[in-house]
Amino acid sequence: MKINGTEFDEKEAKSPDLLSPMERRAFLKLGLAVTGVFAGGAILSLMSAVESAFASGGHAKKYPYKPHYSMLVYQNRCINCDLCLEACVKTNHVPKYGYRTAILEREAPKSTGTKREFIPVLCNHCNRPPCVRGCPTKATWKDEKTGIVMMTYHKCIGCKTCIAACPYNARYYNDERTSVDKCDFCFDTRLSKGIKTTACAEACPANARVFGDLSNPSSEVYRMVHQIEKTVWVIRPESGAVPNVFYTRE
Amino acid sequence: MADNLTKATNATTDIRLLWAWQTIANRLSGVGKGYYAWLAISSALLVTGVAAGIHAFVVGYSHLYNCTREVPWGILISTYVFFVVTSTGLCLVSSIGHVFGSKDFMPIAKRSVYLSILTIVAGFLVIGLEIESPHRMALYNVISPNLTSNIWWMGTLYGAYLMFMAVEFACLQFDRHKLAMYAGFLGVVSGVAAHSNLGAVFGMLTARPLWYGPYMPIYFIASAMMSGCAAIILFTWLASKVNREPIRGEMAKAVDLTRQLGILMICVIMFFQTWKIITGLVGGELERETFLTLLTGQYAFNFWTFEVLAGMVIPLSLYILSRGTNMKMLFWGSLSMIFGIFFMRYDLVVVGQVVPTQFEMGVNEYASLLAYTPSPHEILVVLAGFGLVGAFFLLGEKIFAAHRVEEHAEEVHAEKLTVLETAEKTE
Numbered sequence: 001m002k003i004n005g006t007e008f009d010e011k012e013a014k015s016p017d018l019l020s021p022m023e024r025r026a027f028l029k030l031g032l033a034v035t036g037v038f039a040g041g042a043i044l045s046l047m048s049a050v051e052s053a054f055a056s057g058g059h060a061k062k063y064p065y066k067p068h069y070s071m072l073v074y075q076n077r078c079i080n081c082d083l084c085l086e087a088c089v090k091t092n093h094v095p096k097y098g099y100r101t102a103i104l105e106r107e108a109p110k111s112t113g114t115k116r117e118f119i120p121v122l123c124n125h126c127n128r129p130p131c132v133r134g135c136p137t138k139a140t141w142k143d144e145k146t147g148i149v150m151m152t153y154h155k156c157i158g159c160k161t162c163i164a165a166c167p168y169n170a171r172y173y174n175d176e177r178t179s180v181d182k183c184d185f186c187f188d189t190r191l192s193k194g195i196k197t198t199a200c201a202e203a204c205p206a207n208a209r210v211f212g213d214l215s216n217p218s219s220e221v222y223r224m225v226h227q228i229e230k231t232v233w234v235i236r237p238e239s240g241a242v243p244n245v246f247y248t249r250e
Numbered sequence: 251m252a253d254n255l256t257k258a259t260n261a262t263t264d265i266r267l268l269w270a271w272q273t274i275a276n277r278l279s280g281v282g283k284g285y286y287a288w289l290a291i292s293s294a295l296l297v298t299g300v301a302a303g304i305h306a307f308v309v310g311y312s313h314l315y316n317c318t319r320e321v322p323w324g325i326l327i328s329t330y331v332f333f334v335v336t337s338t339g340l341c342l343v344s345s346i347g348h349v350f351g352s353k354d355f356m357p358i359a360k361r362s363v364y365l366s367i368l369t370i371v372a373g374f375l376v377i378g379l380e381i382e383s384p385h386r387m388a389l390y391n392v393i394s395p396n397l398t399s400n401i402w403w404m405g406t407l408y409g410a411y412l413m414f415m416a417v418e419f420a421c422l423q424f425d426r427h428k429l430a431m432y433a434g435f436l437g438v439v440s441g442v443a444a445h446s447n448l449g450a451v452f453g454m455l456t457a458r459p460l461w462y463g464p465y466m467p468i469y470f471i472a473s474a475m476m477s478g479c480a481a482i483i484l485f486t487w488l489a490s491k492v493n494r495e496p497i498r499g500e501m502a503k504a505v506d507l508t509r510q511l512g513i514l515m516i517c518v519i520m521f522f523q524t525w526k527i528i529t530g531l532v533g534g535e536l537e538r539e540t541f542l543t544l545l546t547g548q549y550a551f552n553f554w555t556f557e558v559l560a561g562m563v564i565p566l567s568l569y570i571l572s573r574g575t576n577m578k579m580l581f582w583g584s585l586s587m588i589f590g591i592f593f594m595r596y597d598l599v600v601v602g603q604v605v606p607t608q609f610e611m612g613v614n615e616y617a618s619l620l621a622y623t624p625s626p627h628e629i630l631v632v633l634a635g636f637g638l639v640g641a642f643f644l645l646g647e648k649i650f651a652a653h654r655v656e657e658h659a660e661e662v663h664a665e666k667l668t669v670l671e672t673a674e675k676t677e
Contacts, residue, residue, distance in 0.1 A: 097312070098319070104613040119613060130456055136402035137390035155390045158382020160322035161401050167457035167607050172319040175310050178383055235611065238534070239456045 064215035065147035069125065069185050070244035071201070072221045072232075077208035077250065078103060078118040087203035091189050098172040100183040101200055120209055122200070123170035123183035124235070124243030125149045131162035131171065139179065147244065148187050153179035167239035185211070214244065224248060274649050285492060285644060292640030299634020303379030306627045311382060314627040318620070321603045325624040326380035328599035329632045331448065332592050333373030333639075334408065335470065338445040339478020340366035341415065341437055342471075343508060348422070349434040357504040358482050363419045363434070364650065365485055368642050370412050372635040379631045400450040407444030411437055423650070445470055452602065459537035460602040465526055472518050477591050479512030480565065484584035485643065487577055492647045497577050506574030516566045516587075540605045548619060549601050552593050561590020 080103050088094060088101050101122040108115055129149050132142050139155035140162055142148075156179035163171045163180060174181035185191060186198040201211040212221030225232055225246055232248045306314040317324045344362030347355025378384050387405070396402050414437035421430035446467035452458070453466030486505055490497045497505055530541040544553050568583030606616035624632075 102615075104608070104611065104615050106611065106613045119611070121608075130454075133396075133398045134401065134451075134454070136396055136399040136405065137386070138394045138396045139390070155386065155394055156383065157387040157390065159387075159401055160317075160382075161399070161451065163319065163322040164603065165455050165457060169320060169607055173312065173322075173382065175312055236457070236607070241456070 065143075065145060066215050067146055068214035068244070069146050069148055069191075070212060070214045070221050070225075070246065071122070071185075071198075072210040072212065072224050072246045072248065073120050074206075074208045074210070075117055075119055075247050075249050076114070077206040078120055078204075079206055079208075080105065080118040081205065083203045083205060084120065084200035084209060087199040088183075091186060091199035092183075094181070095174060095176060098174060098181065100170075100181070119247070120200075121168060121170070121235070122245060123149060123166075123185075124168050124241065124245045125185065126241035126243045128240060128242045130165040130167065130239070130241055134161040134165045136161070140182075143187075146185075146187070146191075148185050149182070150184055150187065151179065151182060153177045153181075156180050167236045167241055168243070221246070281492075281648065289641060289644045292637045292644065295633045295637025296641055297634075297637075299630045299632070299637060300375070300379070302627045302630035303634065306631075307379065311380075314625060315380075316623055316625040316628065318622070320606060320620045321600065321622040323599050323603065324622055325596060325600075325628050325632055326376050328595040329592075329635055330373045330377040330380070331599065332595040333369045333376065333635055334445065334448060335474045335591075335595065336477045336481050336588075337366045337369035337373065338441045338471075339474035339476065340369065340481055341411075341434075341441045341478070342475055343478035343482055343511065345434055345438045347504075348427070349431055349438060354500075354507050355504055357501045358486060358508065360419075360422050360650070360654075361485060361489065361646075362478075362482055363415060363422060364646050365481060365639075365643065367412065367415050367419060368639050368646075369481070370408065370415070372638045374408075374412075375638060376631055376635045379634075400447045400454055404444055404447040404451060407440050407447060411440040411444050414440055442471060445474055452598075457607050458602050459533060460530070460540045460598075460605075465522070469519075469522055469526075472515065472522060473591075473594075476512065476515035476519050477588070479508050479515060480584040480587040480591070482508050483512070483580050484588060487581040487584070488643070489647050490577075492644060502575075502577075505577070505580065509569050509572065509574050509580060512584075512587075513566060513569050516562050516569070520562055520566075535610050536605060536607075539609060540601060543605060543619060544597060544601050548604075549597055552597050556590050556593035557597060559590070560586045561594055562587070565590075 082103065085099065085101060085103065088099075092100060094100055101120065104119040104121055106117050106119060108117070125148055127142075127147070129140075129142055131140050132149060135141075136159065137155045137157055139152050139157070141150055141152070143150050158173065158179070160173065160180065163173070171180050171182045173179075186195070186200075190197070190199060197211045198209075201209040210220050210224075212219035214221055214225060216222055217226075224230070230248055232246050234243045234246055236243075311317070315324065315326070340362045344355065344359045344366070346352045347357075348359040348363075381387065391402060391405060395406075414433050418430050418433035418437055421427070421433055449467030449470035452461035453463055456462050483505055486497060486501065527541055527545065530537050532538075533541075543549055565583040565587035568579045568586070572579035572583070574580075600622055604620045604622060606620055608616045
């Protein structure tokens with residue numbers, strides 16, 4: 001078989017394992033850059049599902065934001081101590097009936113190893129946020145500088161379309177604010193005041209939540225998302241929201 | 251000279267007002283006790299429901315309505331959908347006559363336009379008592395519009411629709427048929443645009459597999475036509491009882507044509523629903539679970555008994571068996587269809603949310619279906635919508651002289667003469 005002047009029948013098949021790390025990285029980076037998967041696409045497993053990840057792709061309006069705030073969650077580090085939740089409530093004045101972040105619990109009785117794991121969840125600050133698209137009055141919007149999905153409370157009419165639209169159940173109606181409320185990566189309470197990380201990430205004793213800048217190569221989030229040795233994934237990639245909260249295990 | 255002219259103009263205005271009031275008073279008096287009883291019941295429902303809604307607004311919807319973070323849209327949203335679907339349907343079916351010129355549909359035109367205004371207002375009333383801050387909507391829909399939002403388009407287009415329908419109705423009252431036709435045409439265009447946007451409010455939500463896709467806007471329009479046929483037949487029958495006039499002649503012919511259109515639309519919806527379900531059952535886990543909830547799970551009774559049997563099978567059978575002449579059969583078929591359609595909207599809205607969005611994660615928190623049951627306050631607000639339609643339908647039958655088409659002008663002229671004679675005698 002001859003394609004573009006190359007006789008493929010004469011070539012020897014080369015296993016991906018034989019590729020040098022540089023070759024592999026270059027190939028992957030090219031693919032990821034082309035499809036925009038770095039922006040938070042369907043990274044189910046960079047190694048095993050690389051083709052399906054590429055096929056799903058991402059269509060970020062702008063990637064990366066500078067800084068491109070995102071979070072990496074080491075799922076198996078979470079011990080469900082709730083310190084992150086307490087820090088969030090205290091920092092962002094979250095009422096008892098609501099939450100901006102939660103820890104979900106999954107049991108796997110048939111597993112040969114750990115039988116239970118905890119999954120911290122929060123707003124995914126999606127690159128194609130369905131909540132932002134649906135809001136009639138631009139009460140919720142994507143910050144052009146940081147990529148954070150923000151709220152302007154006084155514009156919210158309380159139609160709750162954003163709550164219905166969110167694939168992550170990240171929003172709730174706050175009676176005191178007479179508006180829908182959600183995680184803003186502590187922008188109002190911390191980042192805008194020069195603090196470098198979110199309250200939940202700072203409070204976590206196990207370092208399960210790593211807050212970082214996806215546009216900064218020295219950030220841990222950047223390094224983990226732009227590597228292929230370990231599986232990194234996102235929740236509900238099929239929703240097309242292109243989220244910015246990534247998950248992995250050690 | 252100018253003074254005399256002003257005086258003359260004022261006198262004419264006074265006489266007109268007097269005529270209008272006296273006409274309304276005459277038309278509303280001398281009707282049976284049953285009429286007043288139904289009017290009182292409908293008004294009581296309206297007042298009680300509005301009071302319940304205002305109470306919930308003041309106390310906080312979260313305290314008195316049963317919607318939650320996971321199920322943010324409940325019976326009030328589905329009732330809103332029910333009313334606006336009916337309104338669009340009434341507008342579309344009646345437009346066949348007075349906008350698109352099919353004379354056989356003309357006898358139902360005036361009443362349908364009037365009812366389409368009532369039902370859209372009922373929809374606005376219900377959603378007005380559901381949205382947390384409706385006052386902000388008036389301001390920020392204008393100064394901060396989001397053109398990618400279907401809710402924004404729906405609200406704006408339905409506002410335009412209401413205006414066009416009101417103009418059309420006024421034109422029909424004053425026999426300005428050409429102007430009514432233009433207003434009606436704009437009403438149809440804005441109605442279809444608004445209504446398909448309502449479908450898209452659901453259809454554009456990728457997180458909800460029961461709703462996501464192009465099906466919703468298409469289904470909403472087809473479903474509106476079905477609702478419109480049922481509403482026209484139901485209210486024509488009720489009007490015949492209110493006015494003690496049997497349905498005959500041209501009106502009977504129009505009802506029969508509406509029945510035939512109704513049969514077609516029920517079949518279209520059955521076809522649509524069948525394929526929606528079949529495709530849904532081979533979808534992802536979340537989608538499959540949602541459809542199973544409807545077909546064999548917690549909402550199966552609603553689906554099979556209300557949606558399928560009451561909403562489609564019974565009306566289809568009665569419409570066919572009536573042969574277009576048995577009005578009682580047509581009435582019961584239409585009533586059954588409207589009852590079933592109410593649950594179609596309810597199931598569409600609620601079942602779309604009861605399977606958690608994170609169901610596929612397999613976490614303990616979202617392993618089972620979410621619960622939602624309407625609260626008493628929510629039910630009262632729903633009844634307010636029905637009360638509004640009922641009360642103003644009854645008033646409309648009398649005030650607008652049974653929405654008659656051909657006899658209307660002559661009758662109005664006769665009434666005008668009587669009032670003028672009375673006024674002269676008084677002077």
